[in-house]
Amino acid sequence: MRRASKPGPPKAAGRAPTSSASEDAAYLAQYDASAFPRPSVAVDVVIVTVQGERLAALLVERTAPPFRGRLALPGTFLQMDESLDHAAARVLREKAGLSGVFVEQLYTFGALGRDPRTRVLSVAYVALVAPSLVGSDPRQQFHALDVPWEGETGGPVDVRDEDGRERELAFDHRSILGTAVKRLRGKLDYTPIGFQLLPEEFTLRELLHVHEVVLGRPLNKDSFRRRMLASGDLEATGTMEESASHRPAERYRFRRRSAV
């Protein structure tokens, strides 16, 4: 290991001195932001939940061209006075009536022809919501996802409506959905992300079910139980589930819950 020598005094040695605050201020006063061409920037959010045996995402039907009539991810154009994270939270609130849920940035899509109108980048986010948080809000139109690949292969994802009919998506949103599913599957292996798709308290069977739906394959029940209890992330509540036609299971709670 090459040892770094003790850092010397902050004198510059053979380098141009760092610019001063006043120099920066003078420069900024004459800076012309319009000198560079600027693309439009959209923020789209993949809002994921578990419905029965499938993953589902909140999608909105486009009422204007381009792609009128197709389903699209809820999104917005980035405002100049808000951060990317803020825009994602705004989409959740305004387009889905949701707040306080898990959100994280996914990927930025910037292919040339992805929006026929003009150059638009899409900074995509993923949000996870418990089915119990989904209520009667008419904006919360979830559609089942049909993932045509296994593991973390990746690739576009199909969308079906309530009748099981396949729906076409606008833009490159099938690919964005695919990237989201791939990311979720990857994270599930080493982070306790599954909790975000369940209510505050849940049984181990429910947690197992969520993992199986996200991963798209059955899991070993015994080792899942052992792994979860050994992880230290779960806290027994002492209460039992009710009204099951079998022996009721104990409910657990996640120790730390991060939210935006």
Place this chain on the structure above:
Amino acid sequence: MRRASKPGPPKAAGRAPTSSASEDAAYLAQYDASAFPRPSVAVDVVIVTVQGERLAALLVERTAPPFRGRLALPGTFLQMDESLDHAAARVLREKAGLSGVFVEQLYTFGALGRDPRTRVLSVAYVALVAPSLVGSDPRQQFHALDVPWEGETGGPVDVRDEDGRERELAFDHRSILGTAVKRLRGKLDYTPIGFQLLPEEFTLRELLHVHEVVLGRPLNKDSFRRRMLASGDLEATGTMEESASHRPAERYRFRRRSAV
């Protein structure tokens, strides 16, 4: 498992028909791209290599305000007629004289005050280069990274020049470097990314060294060897390293090598 009913004929049922190509064309003719405010978009690349016992990144000294004299990631403004990936490859070529190396998108930074000039998003990429690819090109000024956290904690990273003196960075580039190191450490656990930091052929000791430098901690030599040989990703070349003052090791090659 809820069975999807057989997809019916593509007739719309109770939905507005999908927009036609001619409708889209008419709409696009009158679309005004300037109706929405647009931020500037930069593409910055964290070009990583291994130097001795440390990770190092290629950084350039800023010659103009803001942050004149500080080190910054090589970057460019996104052109309107190029994809994000293309802009990243262009930065590698023009600012580092590199091509054919591993590149992938990292994260998009969009905090409000991150550039004092105007609203600038930075779509950050990570590139991995073998030390053997680094030559006499004066643009290839690598600086050692000093990661002040363990594992995948995350957080800003310090940069030192050849004398071991700490250097200040421009913008939020310390955070971008930190995100890059965190990503690399995460990927190393389940993907054979370490190969990208080595020449075409290498010994197991060299591969182990790369992993240790990226992860910032020593690894068990025995299980590393077993794991690598069992993974099926390595191919023995039959040749031996030379001029070591000890028993020479066999050289291996990576089976698949992805590049841009």
Place this chain on the structure above:
DNA sequence: GAAATAGTGTCTTTAAGACAGTATGTG
């Protein structure tokens, strides 16, 4: 009691860590 799932205990298999011992190069 039958059915269904919860939860416990144990055996086997597999991967990782520890470490001894042999092999093969340089000086």
Place this chain on the structure above:
DNA sequence: CACATACTGTCTTAAAGACACTATTTC
């Protein structure tokens, strides 16, 4: 020869899978 590292083999430990068995609820 000493020294350094490559490589092999074996023992131990820890985690995962398989599975038998008991427990507790509804019907």
